[in-house]
Amino acid sequence: MQSIQRHWDIFCTVVDNYGDIGVTWRLARQLAHEYNLDINLWVDDLLSFAHILPELDPTALTQQFYGVTVIHWTQPLQQHWTAGAVLIEAFACKLPDEIQQLLPRLPSPPVWFNLEYLSAESWIDDCHGLGSSALPGVKKIFYFPGFTAKSGGLICEQGLFDKREHWQRQPQTKLSLSQSYGLTNINADDMVISLFCYENAALNHLLALWSDSPAKLHLLVPRGKGLATVKTWLSTQSDVSTSEPRSYLVKNLHIHELPMTDQQGYDQLLWSCDFNIVRGEDSFLRAQWAAKPFIWHIYPQEEDTHLIKLDAFMRRYCHNLAPAVAEDWQQLNLAFNQQDGPAVCRYWQKLGLVNGVLSQHAKQWPVDAINDADLANRLVKMAKNR
Numbered sequence: 001m002q003s004i005q006r007h008w009d010i011f012c013t014v015v016d017n018y019g020d021i022g023v024t025w026r027l028a029r030q031l032a033h034e035y036n037l038d039i040n041l042w043v044d045d046l047l048s049f050a051h052i053l054p055e056l057d058p059t060a061l062t063q064q065f066y067g068v069t070v071i072h073w074t075q076p077l078q079q080h081w082t083a084g085a086v087l088i089e090a091f092a093c094k095l096p097d098e099i100q101q102l103l104p105r106l107p108s109p110p111v112w113f114n115l116e117y118l119s120a121e122s123w124i125d126d127c128h129g130l131g132s133s134a135l136p137g138v139k140k141i142f143y144f145p146g147f148t149a150k151s152g153g154l155i156c157e158q159g160l161f162d163k164r165e166h167w168q169r170q171p172q173t174k175l176s177l178s179q180s181y182g183l184t185n186i187n188a189d190d191m192v193i194s195l196f197c198y199e200n201a202a203l204n205h206l207l208a209l210w211s212d213s214p215a216k217l218h219l220l221v222p223r224g225k226g227l228a229t230v231k232t233w234l235s236t237q238s239d240v241s242t243s244e245p246r247s248y249l250v251k252n253l254h255i256h257e258l259p260m261t262d263q264q265g266y267d268q269l270l271w272s273c274d275f276n277i278v279r280g281e282d283s284f285l286r287a288q289w290a291a292k293p294f295i296w297h298i299y300p301q302e303e304d305t306h307l308i309k310l311d312a313f314m315r316r317y318c319h320n321l322a323p324a325v326a327e328d329w330q331q332l333n334l335a336f337n338q339q340d341g342p343a344v345c346r347y348w349q350k351l352g353l354v355n356g357v358l359s360q361h362a363k364q365w366p367v368d369a370i371n372d373a374d375l376a377n378r379l380v381k382m383a384k385n386r
Ligand SMILES: Cc1cn([C@H]2C[C@H](O)[C@@H](COP(=O)(O)OP(=O)(O)O[C@H]3O[C@@H](C)[C@H](O)[C@@H](O)[C@H]3O)O2)c(=O)[nH]c1=O
Pocket: 015, 016, 017, 018, 019, 020, 021, 022, 023, 051, 052, 117, 196, 222, 259, 260, 261, 262, 263, 264, 266, 279, 280, 281, 282, 283, 284, 299
């Protein structure tokens, strides 16, 4: 039996890829674990969810993991909804009709949040926490995750940085992780890059550059869109050899295809690499928490509006970074997102894989970015004060 005060509902529709479910699942788990809340996570697409939570049964109506009740969100609802203290509509998904009809009739409706996408743009500070009368007598509050103290903050579990530092202090963790994937030819001091991005024509140029690198370089590629581009490039190469199943060698470049794992496993992968290429919203943030240099392949939007978002983030990230390094890093990210292969290679070479200044900056950034409190902490406070 859930007590009303401790019962929260989160609704998530999977639009595309794994970011929507990735963010809501992470938040649900943290709220259950750190705030002892009874979280119901309603998800319309369990098959996508199962990619990042392999234990999930895509045919079950309700199931429990890490203290979170996962409910298959069907239309009409097969599972009865009872009002709790808070209701979160993730990324402007539309609440089920049954709930919309019920909400105005409740004597004390739940605090209703619309959880927005993360952005570093400054306008979000003025919109964060604003309410609108979404239904007669019922307000919906706009919650904007962000990088400032005034915004809704960033998802980050308690103790995450300590856990990551501990992992990174042990040289054998990198090896044991690669061995857990069945990869036996990665040495502790080999350069390792992870690649989780969308299809990108610039990759062909970068892969060619990497294959000519003077030292051995490993590229770890989880299955998905980025891997498809890598495989197309491989099919055009005449000198590909295979040493292990799903590993390919082109000159000095070792490409390893990885299965998708759960989110903890993916975090460990990011922590173990020297450089990460990430995408979307959630892997982008996790790359920052990994404290390693990265490229962000932002989710493309119409009329290139994503480039405005990219620019806003890069300005924040670079504001106290040495100007010459900042310039090259920003140009690298821009070129990658514009799929300009020659420019990507030019800025990659200018920066160098282990740019000391950039690496040092990546270590300090998480501490600065989190401000005084993470997203879950700010969300719980805001819900209490309504
Ligand atoms: C590679 C890998 C990823 N993951 C997780 C990390 C993240 O939670 C999730 C990937 O999500 P993202 O990085 O956000 O990228 P994405 O491209 O999958 O999701 C995107 O979907 C669009 C609809 C949104 O508008 C975008 O903002 C973005 O969220 O998958 C694993 O758990 N295991 C893995 O092996």
